[in-house]
Amino acid sequence: MTDRDQFYVQLDGPATIEDYHWLMEQRVLKFRPEDVSYSPQPKHAEVCRTCVHFFKGEAAHRNTCELMRPHSETESVAPCGWCRFHTTDYQTFGIIDKENKS
Numbered sequence: 001m002t003d004r005d006q007f008y009v010q011l012d013g014p015a016t017i018e019d020y021h022w023l024m025e026q027r028v029l030k031f032r033p034e035d036v037s038y039s040p041q042p043k044h045a046e047v048c049r050t051c052v053h054f055f056k057g058e059a060a061h062r063n064t065c066e067l068m069r070p071h072s073e074t075e076s077v078a079p080c081g082w083c084r085f086h087t088t089d090y091q092t093f094g095i096i097d098k099e100n101k102s
């Protein structure tokens with residue numbers, strides 16, 4: 001079983017504004033767009049907006065992906081884009097399956 005504590009910052013008390021700024025400077029590792037064959041242009045039935053890794057940022061005015069970070073800080077992940085790791089259930093990967101069959 002995973003120790004969920006490993007996913008939290010251990011603080012001595014309530015998070016301060018300094019803690020907040022420090023946290024904002026930390027960036028989780030993600031894949032590069034080219035390494036997951038990301039494209040903002042639709043090609044498959046599987047598109048980002050139907051992927052469990054897609055997050056729509058209303059306030060930030062940009063969409064993000066848990067797995068892949070665009071090269072530009074301001075680039076938004078296209079809702080109609082795609083990559084090889086599209087999944088709706090973390091278990092099935094339709095585009096990779098199609099690649100393996102061809």
Ligand code: SF4
Binds near residue numbers: 048054
């Ligand atoms: S299809 Fe790929 S790029 Fe798009 S949201 Fe899912 S994992 Fe991210």
